[in-house]
Amino acid sequence: MDKAYSPKDIEQQWYQTWESKNYFAPSGEGNPYCILIPPPNVTGSLHMGHAFQHTIMDTLTRYHRMKGDNTLWQVGSDHAGIATQMVVERNLNADGITRQSLGRDKFIDKVWEWKEHSGGNITQQMRRLGDSCDWTREAFTMDDTCSNAVKEVFVQLYQDGTIYRGKRLVNWDPKFHTAISDLEVENKEEQGSLWHFRYPLANGATTADGKDYIVVATTRPETILGDTAVAVHPDDERYHSLIGKTVLLPLVNREIPIVADDYVDKEFGTGCVKITPAHDFNDYEVGKRHNAPLINILNADAAIRDQAEAFDYKGQPITDIDLTLPEGYAALDRFDARKKIIEDFDALDLLDSIKDHTLQVPRGDRSNAVIEPYLTDQWYVAVESLAKPAIEAVESGEIKFVPENWSKTYYQWMYNLQDWCISRQLWWGHRIPAWYDDQGNVYVGRDEQEVRRDNNLDDTVVLSQDDDVLDTWFSAALWPFATMGWPEKTKELDTFVPSSVLVTGFDIIFFWVARMIMMTKKFTGKVPFKEVYITGLIRDENGQKMSKSKGNVLDPIDLIDGIDIEGLVNKRTTGLMNPKDATKIEKRTRKEFGDGIESYGTDALRFTFCALASTSRDINFDLARVEGYRNFCNKIWNAARYVLMNTEQHDCGQNGGELSLSLADRWIWSRLQATIKDFDNYIEQYRFDQVAQSLFGFIKNEYCDWYLELSKPVLSSEQSSEAQKRGTRHTLVNILEQVLRLAHPIMPYITEEVWQKLAPLAAIEGDSIMLQAFPEFNAERFDQAAMDDLEWVKQVIVGVRNIRGEMNISPAKAVPLIMYNGSETDKRRYEDNQNFLMSLAKLESIDWKNAGDTLPVAATALVGNMDLLIPMAGLIDVNAEKARLNKEVEKLSKEQQRISGKLDNANFVDKAPEAVVAKEKDKLADVESALNKLKAQVAQLDNI
């Protein structure tokens, strides 16, 4: 083995072996265990959030596979409607081709072409991470199986009335020319103005204070052209007399009513609200209550129409309204129209005032364009009937959120569900299986043939399919059963629905988790998963969200392979939305990373993610942690080197032969059992941070720091028998072999690499560690007495080291040790373990002395009631030793005061449980005994 751990030399090769041998496929035996991957976008590349969640999913998958479960990690990707269409369209535009000039069919061919060539980026990156998902079952939301499921679900939901078509206000993205769901809208606080306009009262009416106009306030003047009412609060005395009267809408000269509605906030603005039902969600509701017509003034570009259009609330056109719009507005963009409205009002002396105002601006999460409430025909899912069983599934505990608290977020949304707009005006996606005849009648079916057959439409009837496609989340909602072959009755549907656990972020509880529960319940009668483990969100080391525009993104692959500073700067500063940020980002990146990022390897990265996976909802990713765990990998690597150096070419008991186990051997076996138990418990609770900590502690602090050191005297001593040496070699090899299996789910590569070399020495045959059984707790190996005895050995050694350290005695200098005033147990332990003590404490000699024996002037440490003495002659400075002891005395005195204070409190003694009181008494006795010894020792030094 090389002297240093070098991840790049071992990782890729093992992944290829595993995949080519099909080790990732379900075994077909054992209890089903299934994880569904949240399908990443085909356009996507792996970001830190993926890497984090994939680490957790893969750890669970490998763990359960080794536990003997019939394990499937179902993999696949999502066609990502808008995102993919954008990418392909941008590429075409670069060649001077537009989507429209190409036509729909050819454009879709281009998307598929793109998908074949570039869509696999993220799946290659997943392989670098070691993800053991079953690639032979890789699914895509646009493939035939998923598409069939989508059609089937749509048709069935349409037939039972759950899917309907209607003219409603939607969130319209004027940049992409499509409707989006309310979840895809981000409301951002922005600075704007509140304009106050005068609306003249019609027919000679006046306000209470004699004015012939009222003042309305608005943040969106351009919508004035679509006003169909003005609302005031019914209790607002200022306007009481005007209710039922009308105003003459300036510029348009439309007479519109003043209505009373509770929705109005008397305190806001002037207390008069213009109502534009076709261009505002709240106004739509108000307008509906007062039957104010819907007047649409915008086109799909969010520019002013040539002529307005009017509808009632059933979506029927209204014909008896003058739809003329004022001159000069046609085709004006909404923001230009806004300016013109303000100017025109000002010219008419109807602009009352302008105030600064902070408002929530809705923006598309992909386009960042200001979203326009817009009246269009769209398809909807009426979610109420689907929601009920989905809520019950969580309430009843059939589905469990981990951490449990996230169920509250789920309920909060589920209790306030809005119907889901599922149609999108895009080309890339599942085309809606609805056909129209030339009368505008709609027919829904799995295909045109079925539609004709079911509706008795012969070839003379011309049918055209709906141009729209379905929201990407619609197909994603079917993921749990569509990937298993539904609507066919497949073995996978029986075996892997419900899946075991969904691992995902809280940001898509609404988008995806809730919708999967609704759809899977509806169509399979089963829940999609038994547990939902909600992970935290990965942020940078300062708690900032990682984003391209902040220039603080880390690419997981760069952490694995390393990247030089130029490469990193280049990556962070190209393709910025705002190129002006580049200088700032470059400066920061150079300051933070200096020479770039070292190569840490996949295993270290994965271990880091596990170590950070506490219950917290934000996870600040600190590169220093990765470095620490890369060093940990190096530790494992070198421990393995030590083991191999001492066991290869030797008898390790793999072929039988007497094994005589030392105290250290029995101790490390016991500690391993405890670690295995911890591992199982913590995995069960999804506490990957604790799993990592427990593993780290065992390997580093127990196996490496103590056990390997304790093995040295046994192997090197001429006094050791062959059986003793064989016992220790056997323990060295077999503990490491088991610990590799224990660590494999988190660190697949290094464990495989080392295991391959080690397994023969443990007489284990097998092609791969990933197919080995997971270690099991073995009560026979758990030896409490051995742990107590070794604890004593450690205390003696630490006591001596402590004195050495504090007194700056060279580790090369062997020192004499006196044990004084020990018990029978101390004596037995001393006699049994001289070899260990001499070696690890680097002793010259050990003398056992009893009470009454004369003692040299010495430095002191305590092990229980026993004194450890290191004679000071020539070695130790008296004043330094006094200072050291006094510090200890001070510490213990505080402790003594604290405990005796407690025990002097009658309430405590009376009311606290006996065991607690007894414990405190013991503690006090120990502290006092130690104090007396130390004080006596100080006094003795004072006498020199």
Add this chain to the structure above:
RNA sequence: GGGCGCUUAGCUCAGUUGGGAGAGCAUCGCCCUUACAAGGCGAGGGUCACUGGUUCGAGCCCAGUAGCGCCCA
């Protein structure tokens, strides 16, 4: 406005039923000891945000205050 969360060592975070404040990294000292200097050994460092309550006992339970953050409207 409604909901949720956070505040513990210089930094990033654990702290499971209330009973001796922990880890990693960073810092300081000694050491290139034949697995590992990406290392070893040792050490220092905390008013557990604040106030009050419950309790024999509170980082943990309850109420309130301050600051920070997220989601929804």
